[in-house]
Every structure is written in structure tokens, then in C-alpha cells.
Amino acid sequence: MYGFIAGLISGFFGAGGGLILIPFFSKFLKLDAKTSRATAITIVLFLVISSSFFYLKNKAINWDIAAFCAIGGCIGSFIGSKILKKSSSNFLNIIFIIFLIYSGIKML
């Protein structure tokens, strides 16, 4: 059921499936934080591929911008995984929550 909801969200918003799956894994399936994140990202990859077909069909993908973002993303995820070892996850979570509240309100 959670898989279905995660899929629905990730197709609808093009993101966010992982944000649904991670708390579910850690709360109900009692997976540890790292396993939850790793499993969630694996699932989301497949969901993203399947919704990409739809966006492709609707010609909703701007390849010029997307290519740059994708290259940047690879560099960023490499740097991020290095930082992850050094920083406290509580601190990161607090910043992220503040960021979410601010931008959530701004989007309304």
C-alpha cells in the first residue's frame, strides 16, 4: 500500500516518493536509517523511470536544462556522500525541515 502511495506521489510531483518511503521503513518495518534510505532510493529509481515515459510522451522534458542538472547532480551526490560521513544528521534534518516549511508556505 505504501509502495502504491509512494508511486502515486512520485508520478504526480516527479519527486517525493522517497520522502514517503523512508519514514514508513524506519517506523513500521524497523529498518535502520541507512538501509531505509538505500532501499527507498532503489525503489524510487524504478518509479521515476516509469513516470519518465509519461513525461516523455507528453514532451514535457526540457533536455537543455535537464542535462546540466543531471551532470551537476552527479558531482553533487559525490560531494554529498563525502560530507555525510562528517556531519551530524540531526543538524541536517533540522535545516531541511525549516527549508520545507518556508518553501511549502511560499508555494501555496
Next chain:
Amino acid sequence: MENLLFGVIAGMGAALGLGGGTILILLLNFFTDIKQYEIQGINLVFFIPASIIAIYVNYKNKLIDFKIAKKCIFIGIFGSIIGSFLASKIENSHLKRYFGIFLLIIAINGIYTFISQYKNKKNSQNKNISKK
């Protein structure tokens, strides 16, 4: 060039497990005038290579629970097809607003998790004291 920078920031977010896709969508929303639906499409393309790198590292570290992953992928694909279909039918400004609501829900859940973690810590500390 700035798109590259957005990608770097979002990629860092993704690697830290904060929801890189969400970050990219917000950055593009605030700093460009691309439509929400188109932004979501860009985000999908961004996510595939970035996540493959992360999955490869996680796979090597044996952090992925494939049993659970298989079940969720199978059911989740149905969800994502329905979700993508709905997104293509909805007006741009509405889609943006729904995304805002979704972010607030995630934030509230995050705060709730924090409070319960804090309570658990306190409880276990109290238990330790009473044992002594």
C-alpha cells in the same frame, strides 16, 4: 551554468538523504520561470543518473533490502503511472499548490519524528538513572 549549480546542490541533498528531487524542484521554481510540470520532467531526468551512483555505492555496502524493494517497485509502478497521468491533466498553478501542501505534511512528520526521538532518549536516560 546556473543549472549546473542547481544540480550540484540538489545532488548533495540527494546523497545526504534529504530528498534531492524536492530541492531541485524548489530551486528551479524560485530562480527560474519554468512551469511546475516542466520542472518535474527535468527533475526525473536529473534523478536517474544521480540515483544510479547512490544505488551502486549502497549496493556495495550491502545496505539495500531487496525483498522489500521488489514488492514496493511492483506496486509502486502502478501508482506512478496513475500519478503521472493525473499530473498531466492538472493546471500548473494547482500542481504547485499541491506540492506546497505535500512539503508541509513532510515537514510536520519530520517534527513529529524529532519529538518522539527526543522523548525516547529521555525515557531511556530516566531508566538508566532509576537502575542506578
